[in-house]
Amino acid sequence: MSISMIGIDHNMAPIDIRALFAFTKKNAGEAMERLKEMKGIYGCVILSTCNRLEIWASVDDEVCPSLYEDLCSLKGIEDDKYRKYFVARQDREAVEHLFYLTSGLKSQILGEDQILTQVKEALSLAREHYTADGVLEVLFRMAVTAGKKIKTEVPFSHGNPSVIHQAIHTLEKEGYVVQGKRCMVIGNGEMGKVAAQTLQEAGADVTVTVRQYRSGVVNIPFGCKRINYGERTDYLPECDLAVSATASPNFTLTQELFESLNLTKPLILIDLAVPRDIEPTIGALEGITLYDMDSFHMDETPEELQKNLEAAGSIVSSQMDEFYQWLDGRDIIPRIQEIKAEAVNDLNLRIAKILKSTPMEESHRKKLLETVDTAAGKVINKLIFGLRDSLNQEAFLECVEGLEKIYEE
Incomplete structure (x- = not known):
């Protein structure tokens, strides 16, 4: 038995390629059930985020299943041209990747801790669908333990390094001040809430869209206002900046929608979704600046952050040794x-x-x-x-x- 994985991420493929292989939570559960039924796969976990898609499996060495071909089968993709965007890892290399990933050391923004929650949720979903076998269960649990240990023992000096924080930092470097700006956040999921709270803490006037407006039922970050999702078009002309972060398979903002708007001031749009929430052609319209997930990254690692990363790496190494001891002992x-x-x-x-x-x-x-x-x-x-x-x-x-x-x- 071996541990195998394939993955595609922001370093290897542009957002539109990644979107072809992305899964919603519901689809990921169904896909894992189908994967586990395939020959040579004992257990599997799917990790699907805005920046990456990874399939993890414990496999039969004699069968040697192709996770890439299995993924394409799930997605109905017959063209082999996307194989070049994927990386495959096995056993020790795969284990090391997961530990470093869960600790935030392989993220688009170094040290971000959102991936820790995403890995926990991926394991939880696999449990719900009975697809995680004993080896993957222990592997993911120990990787999460390493991530938690780093989060408590190595607080990264630059604060919460989520994508929206880096987006605001990038805008500020370009001379754009968020404070006092009127902002709308489309989507009230995990990323939408983080975006709304971060903008509000930066001094912006933030309004969040919700699918159903029922006071006391749908929670939004403290200090933010709310409107119905259907009112987003009417509110856009009043905004200086709009963020869209939903799990919708369709565009939340389309070019056709903008053709009927009367915009009287410049508008910044930030698309934090994969697949995209905002139709890319909108970025070519006059007075609109459009950013997507691939627009934000750290150009260099500050010295203090580098020290924290080294300390985090030491914790990862120790936790990995513990997993290998368990794995070797298991056999x-x-x-x-x-x-x-x-x-x-x-x-x-x-x-x-x-x-x-x-x-x-x-x-x-x-x-x-x-x-x-x-x-x-x-x-x-x-x-x-x-x-x-x-x-x-x-x-x-x-x-x-x-x-x-x-x-x-």
């Missing part, structure tokens, strides 16, 4: 148990004649044998696991193989 423990059983039986045979000739009641003899079995098992465990702790993995496995040969018939 070796059954073999150790067999060696222990053979050794205990060997001891029983050697002392059987002595015990038979020793005067005592049968019940006492039986209890003594049980005590000897338990003690012998503990001694053998201590010896074998002591070897494991004092030798490197290769030398320890050689010792186990040698012990197994002792009792081969």
Whole structure:
């Protein structure tokens, strides 16, 4: 059994290519169920975010399934031209990638912690659909543990480095001041709420669209106003900046919609969705500046952030070692148990004649044998696991193989 993954992200493909392979939460659940039914796949987890799509699977080494071909089958894509945008990783390389990813060290914006929540949600969804096997369950849980440890022990000095924070930073570098601007956020999901709260904290006048306006039912960030989603068109001419961050498969803002608007001032649009929320051709209209997910990145890593990243890397390394110990132990423990059983039986045979000739009641003899079995098992465990702790993995496995040969018939 091996751990395999394929992935496409912001470093390898533009947003429109990534959108072809993106999944909604509902679609991801259905896709994982179909994947697990495919030959050679024991378990799977799908991670689909604005910046990346990754499929994780524990696979049969003899079957060697193609995760790329399986993904294309799920998406109804027959053209092989997209293969070049994907990277495949296996076993140790795959494990290392997930740990660094979950810790925010491979994100579009270094150190961002939104990916930690996304990985947790991916595992939770796999559990709901019964697609995560034991190995993927432990792998993802330990990766999340590493991410949480970094979040509490290594607070990144530049604050919450989410995409909207970087967007505001980019605008400020270009001379645009968010404070006092009238902003609309389309979408009240996780990213929409973060965007609204961040803009509000930056001093903007923020209004959030909601699908159903029922006071007290739909929560929006404190200090923000709300309007019905259907009123977004009427409110746009009053805005200086609009952010769209929904999971909708359709555009929330189209060029046709803008052709009927009377805009009297410049408008900045920020599209934080994959697939896109805002029709790209809108960016060519006069007075409109359009940004998407690929518009924002960190040009360089500040010195203080670099130190924090090194500290985070140390935590990741430690947590990865713990996973490998579990994984190696998972395969070796059954073999150790067999060696222990053979050794205990060997001891029983050697002392059987002595015990038979020793005067005592049968019940006492039986209890003594049980005590000897338990003690012998503990001694053998201590010896074998002591070897494991004092030798490197290769030398320890050689010792186990040698012990197994002792009792081969």
